[in-house]
Amino acid sequence: MTDEIRLTFPIADLDALRVLRAGDKVRIDGRVIGIRDATQIAMFDRGEKPRMDLTGAALIHTAPNVRKVGEGRYEKVCIGTTTSARMNRFTRGVVETYGVRAIIGKGGLLADSLPVLMELGGVYLAITGGAAALETTQIEQIEEVEFEELMPECLWTFRVRDFGPLVVAMDSHGRSLYEEVTAGARDKLAELVARL
Amino acid sequence: MPPSPGTRTPASREAVYAAVEEAAKQTYVRALKVLPPDVKAALARASQTETDENGKRVLDIMLENVAVAERDDNLVCQDTGNVVFWLEVGEDCPLNLARVAAAVKKGTERATAEHSLRPNAVHPLTRENTMTNTGRHLPAMHYEFVPGDDALAADALRLHCLPKGSGSENMSFLRMLIPADGVAGVKRFILECIVEAGPKPCPPTIVGVGLGGTADLCATLAKKAVLRPLGTHNDDPAVAALEDELFAAANELGIGPMGLGGRNTVLGVNIEHAHTHITQNPVAVNLQCWTARRSSAVVTRDGHVTYGF
Numbered sequence: 484m485t486d487e488i489r490l491t492f493p494i495a496d497l498d499a500l501r502v503l504r505a506g507d508k509v510r511i512d513g514r515v516i517g518i519r520d521a522t523q524i525a526m527f528d529r530g531e532k533p534r535m536d537l538t539g540a541a542l543i544h545t546a547p548n549v550r551k552v553g554e555g556r557y558e559k560v561c562i563g564t565t566t567s568a569r570m571n572r573f574t575r576g577v578v579e580t581y582g583v584r585a586i587i588g589k590g591g592l593l594a595d596s597l598p599v600l601m602e603l604g605g606v607y608l609a610i611t612g613g614a615a616a617l618e619t620t621q622i623e624q625i626e627e628v629e630f631e632e633l634m635p636e637c638l639w640t641f642r643v644r645d646f647g648p649l650v651v652a653m654d655s656h657g658r659s660l661y662e663e664v665t666a667g668a669r670d671k672l673a674e675l676v677a678r679l
Numbered sequence: 680m681p682p683s684p685g686t687r688t689p690a691s692r693e694a695v696y697a698a699v700e701e702a703a704k705q706t707y708v709r710a711l712k713v714l715p716p717d718v719k720a721a722l723a724r725a726s727q728t729e730t731d732e733n734g735k736r737v738l739d740i741m742l743e744n745v746a747v748a749e750r751d752d753n754l755v756c757q758d759t760g761n762v763v764f765w766l767e768v769g770e771d772c773p774l775n776l777a778r779v780a781a782a783v784k785k786g787t788e789r790a791t792a793e794h795s796l797r798p799n800a801v802h803p804l805t806r807e808n809t810m811t812n813t814g815r816h817l818p819a820m821h822y823e824f825v826p827g828d829d830a831l832a833a834d835a836l837r838l839h840c841l842p843k844g845s846g847s848e849n850m851s852f853l854r855m856l857i858p859a860d861g862v863a864g865v866k867r868f869i870l871e872c873i874v875e876a877g878p879k880p881c882p883p884t885i886v887g888v889g890l891g892g893t894a895d896l897c898a899t900l901a902k903k904a905v906l907r908p909l910g911t912h913n914d915d916p917a918v919a920a921l922e923d924e925l926f927a928a929a930n931e932l933g934i935g936p937m938g939l940g941g942r943n944t945v946l947g948v949n950i951e952h953a954h955t956h957i958t959q960n961p962v963a964v965n966l967q968c969w970t971a972r973r974s975s976a977v978v979t980r981d982g983h984v985t986y987g988f
Contacts (some may be wrong), residue, residue, distance in 0.1 A: 545757065546757075548797040561757045563757030565758070589881065590879040611936075613756040613881045613969055615753075617740065619751075650733060650939065661939075665877050669874060
């Protein structure tokens with residue numbers, strides 16, 4: 484699509500994503516880092532530090548279907564994206580402490596993540612949840628895995644090509660498409676309740 | 680080889696349990712890979728009617744994904760689910776249900792191992808993963824004893840497999856409303872649940888509703904409701920009318936595909952009901968994601984298996 488912005492991760496300039504605006508369409512090359520509930524509970528609640536450098540990284544909320552092909556080596560089977568809201572409380576940690584700048588997920592982070600994105604120049608990129616078969620075709624290889632004991636909720640490095648399309652659903656200027664849609668739904672709900 | 684009809688040696692009985700195990704394995708994998716025709720048709724209709732730019736784009740990706748999964752023989756969604764089986768047992772079915780349950784569990788484990796399915800089942804306190812997608816009380820199994828129907832002989836067994844994705848299962852709700860809340864309270868609660876769930880259950884969803892019964896029965900009926908194909912209605916005209924009314928209302932909310940806005944928030948509203956107590960008015964909501972995976976199999980008493988959705 485001609486209206487898509489191409490990005491390669493990790494990014495070198497940590498302020499580079501401030502140009503993105505809610506509603507922009509994005510497609511990604513390079514590397515994205517798979518992360519999930521148990522991974523972040525280990526990192527933040529138990530203080531376990533990954534070896535991997537997450538500076539300028541794009542995270543993706545996922546636990547993949549994989550086939551083990553050797554010691555610490557895995558082949559993709561089916562990789563898709565999970566609900567981000569469950570991991571909302573780790574937003575500041577990954578963005579501020581680890582230098583992450585993009586979080587790819589579905590369903591959005593909560594409104595209290597917006598100030599973190601504004602302060603540090605982060606974005607939330609929405610993928611189509613459930614569209615894992617398609618997503619799998621855009622992941623070229625699983626390059627690295629950490630926290631293997633948390634299988635399948637490890638820290639995964641995926642090499643991706645033409646990954647997307649993604650929508651900037653929360654930007655670093657305080658806009659969240661989810662907040663806007665939900666506000667509209669609440670107004671409509673009040674109207675429906677009065678009518679039905 | 681299945682034994683011929685009429686033979687009732689111990690070996691033939693073993694073969695029938697092996698057929699149940701195979702049917703459980705196949706229904707699980709089939710459900711994960713190919714969406715039912717009613718769901719595909721509903722998504723295609725949604726794409727045609729969607730006016731929101733984001734919503735339309737999302738629906739087209741969903742349809743593309745369904746086609747890619749079939750082309751690549753891959754899973755539609757990475758979430759291999761919390762596995763639920765609904766067993767319809769013909770009233771003359773001679774099988775031992777404890778052995779049927781064991782076969783269903785074994786089939787689930789074989790599907791997981793043989794197809795490298797993501798293991799999801801963890802202990803609720805230790806969070807230790809069994810790595811098999813089975814465990815204590817998993818897969819969840821429900822039994823119904825039925826007289827048989829056009830496709831189910833009275834001595835046969837039908838399995839429905841419902842690998843329930845967590846994004847939508849986490850959006851489950853039960854409210855013990857009271858009679859004074861009336862039908863208005865029921866409608867309000869269901870719509871509130873859809874708004875509360877927002878983008879999280881991967882809309883457009885199928886809204887499974889349990890109405891009446893006890894707390895446990897009500898929640899079970901909500902789950903049963905998501906098994907019913909889109910386009911079908913509750914056989915009680917008053918309940919069917921409520922399904923239609925809520926379907927139209929929910930699609931006015933504007934939540935849209937993946938919660939990014941649009942007129943397609945739900946693909947359908949399916950309600951299952953039970954009589955309840957004079958003091959009670961319970962309602963349960965179980966949302967089903969757009970990848971509304973389900974598949975079924977009929978196992979005859981001689982171990983012959985036919986698959987469906």
